[in-house]
Amino acid sequence: MTDKPPRQTSDLGVRMGKALRELLSDHGITLDQVADVLGPARSRAYVSERTNGTRELSTDIIYAAAKLLHLTDDGVMVEIFTRMRRPGS
Secondary structure, eight states, X not given: OOOOXXXXXXXXXXXXXXXXXXXXXXXXXXXXXXXXXXXXXXXHHHHHHHHTTSSXXXXXXXXXXXXXXXXXXXXXXXXXXXXXXXXTO
């Protein structure tokens, strides 16, 4: 059995994760809180890898962020893409 090489995270995935991490931070929400919403099967490391660009951002994190931010899933995506459009993002 051979190990698969790690998948390369796309530039878009990195930028989306960074924007989500910024959004959460601006609202005082920690990665631990996101992990708590996701349940015992997901750790802070899981959330961190997906919001720092190590791995692709996943929909479960978007759903958890929406719950914590009191937004819809679409609302979180709008916030993410709005932040990505800012100069320097």
